[in-house]
Amino acid sequence: xxxxxxxxxxxxxxxxxxxxxxxxxxxxxxxxxxxxxxxxxxxxxxxxxxxxxxxxxxxxxxxxxxxxxxxxxxxxxxxxxxxxxxxxxxxxxxxxxxxxxxxxxxxxxxxxxxxxxxxxxxxxxxxxxxxxxxxxxxxxxxxxxxxxxxxxxxxxxxxxxxxxxxxxxxxxxxxxxxxxxxxxxxxxxxxxxxxxxx
Amino acid sequence: xxxxxxxxxxxxxxxxxxxxxxxxxxxxxxxxxxxxxxxxxxxxxxxxxxxxxxxxxxxxxxxxxxxxxxxxxxxxxxxxxxxxxxxxxxxxxxxxxxxxxxxxxxxxxxxxxxxxxxxxxxxxxxxxxxxxxxxxxxxxxxxxxxxxxxxxxxxxxxxxxxxxxxxxxxxxxxxxxxxxxxxxxxxxxxxxxxxxxx
DNA sequence: CCCTCAATTGAACGCAGTTCAGTGATAGGC
DNA sequence: GCCTATCACTGAACTGCGTTCAATTGAGGG
Numbered sequence: 001x002x003x004x005x006x007x008x009x010x011x012x013x014x015x016x017x018x019x020x021x022x023x024x025x026x027x028x029x030x031x032x033x034x035x036x037x038x039x040x041x042x043x044x045x046x047x048x049x050x051x052x053x054x055x056x057x058x059x060x061x062x063x064x065x066x067x068x069x070x071x072x073x074x075x076x077x078x079x080x081x082x083x084x085x086x087x088x089x090x091x092x093x094x095x096x097x098x099x100x101x102x103x104x105x106x107x108x109x110x111x112x113x114x115x116x117x118x119x120x121x122x123x124x125x126x127x128x129x130x131x132x133x134x135x136x137x138x139x140x141x142x143x144x145x146x147x148x149x150x151x152x153x154x155x156x157x158x159x160x161x162x163x164x165x166x167x168x169x170x171x172x173x174x175x176x177x178x179x180x181x182x183x184x185x186x187x188x189x190x191x192x193x194x195x196x197x198x
Numbered sequence: 199x200x201x202x203x204x205x206x207x208x209x210x211x212x213x214x215x216x217x218x219x220x221x222x223x224x225x226x227x228x229x230x231x232x233x234x235x236x237x238x239x240x241x242x243x244x245x246x247x248x249x250x251x252x253x254x255x256x257x258x259x260x261x262x263x264x265x266x267x268x269x270x271x272x273x274x275x276x277x278x279x280x281x282x283x284x285x286x287x288x289x290x291x292x293x294x295x296x297x298x299x300x301x302x303x304x305x306x307x308x309x310x311x312x313x314x315x316x317x318x319x320x321x322x323x324x325x326x327x328x329x330x331x332x333x334x335x336x337x338x339x340x341x342x343x344x345x346x347x348x349x350x351x352x353x354x355x356x357x358x359x360x361x362x363x364x365x366x367x368x369x370x371x372x373x374x375x376x377x378x379x380x381x382x383x384x385x386x387x388x389x390x391x392x393x394x395x396x
Numbered sequence: 397c398c399c400t401c402a403a404t405t406g407a408a409c410g411c412a413g414t415t416c417a418g419t420g421a422t423a424g425g426c
Numbered sequence: 427g428c429c430t431a432t433c434a435c436t437g438a439a440c441t442g443c444g445t446t447c448a449a450t451t452g453a454g455g456g
Contacts, residue, residue: 009403033443043404046404047403049446069287121374157367157376161366164354167234168366169359176324232412233412245439
């Protein structure tokens with residue numbers, strides 16, 4: 001039986017990812033414990049380290065999946081959006097907001113995981129980020145046809161960052177919780193203004 | 199000698215805050231250790247817990263000071279700004295950016311400290327936040343005289359959140375580091391557009 | 397069927413924050 | 427000025443975490 005070991009490894013890996021994903025989404029990143037994980041997966045704590053380098057590796061794997069789901073939601077919203085590029089941007093931003101609200105703890109884990117300061121961002125992160133930026137850049141290119149690429153890149157980043165900031169502070173409990181419809185109104189307000197031809 | 203104990207307590211408290219402030223600003227929140235703190239302050243670890251409930255309390259005290267310095271910097275920038283309300287907003291936002299860049303680790307500690315999910319935000323936080331919001335709301339009231347207060351509040355929050363998001367992602371290493379002048383350009387771009395009368 | 401060696405185990409390690417019984421200084425009464 | 431009840435201070439010990447590694451197990455070729 002060649003590959004029996006590899007099969008078990010793969011099954012364990014998948015299992016650990018699913019358990020970690022559920023734990024993070026239900027109780028948050030800080031509730032993730034190596035011992036709980038092992039006990040739920042029915043394996044020894046050491047087995048985790050045969051499959052992942054450390055817990056951060058596992059969290060990054062979960063984050064990659066979360067980021068991918070986020071990208072898919074935004075893409076789906078874009079596909080169903082009207083032709084008007086401004087409306088497309090608003091629909092995507094509100095899809096971003098909805099994802100963050102519906103998957104709050106998983107979404108927070110995307111940013112709360114501690115990265116080694118010198119280590120580069122993982123490839124999948126840059127790829128997914130690039131995909132999101134592309135979704136934004138396309139309507140922007142329609143709205144502002146006559147700008148150079150650097151300016152386009154800055155505008156894309158500024159737009160994403162602004163929406164991200166609105167969602168981040170809007171969902172933050174410390175800011176005493178802004179109602180969801182107010183967040184959506186802020187998003188629409190900002191995007192309409194940012195894309196208005198001066 | 200009445201109050202000799204109280205004096206020592208106060209001196210220790212001040213000392214601990216200063217050491218923690220320096221540690222956070224130089225090495226980041228995650229480098230703060232109770233034992234290192236005690237050894238630097240020349241006291242026992244237990245003494246920390248006579249003065250602060252736990253390390254989070256100490257960090258929150260440091261954060262209050264950081265937030266206050268941030269507010270002062272923004273206020274100073276506003277005082278030196280031209281009369282034009284749009285320029286005032288830009289100058290304040292760029293002062294916010296400069297503070298975050300110059301005090302990166304201390305600024306990060308403002309958001310990275312873990313808060314108990316049910317616990318309310320501390321008073322000083324709401325006060326300082328309110329002060330910052332007031333700095334923004336004043337020029338906005340000049341620019342948009344005819345809006346109701348709820349809309350003003352939303353616009354103020356949206357504006358702050360957008361600038362915060364631009365600075366946050368701009369300074370984030372994972373986004374491969376946006377040059378400071380590009381961050382300032384994004385800030386100016388966004389604020390000019392957001393305050394343009396449609 | 398046995399032997400070899402790698403995968404797996406879980407007790408142990410190092411290192412955090414936090415606690416608490418023991419210790420010593422303080423402040424008030426005499 | 428002394429005595430003592432009180433309380434702050436001490437730091438070793440406790441708890442809980444991620445991670446490691448000597449011991450053990452079991453898979454797979456001869």
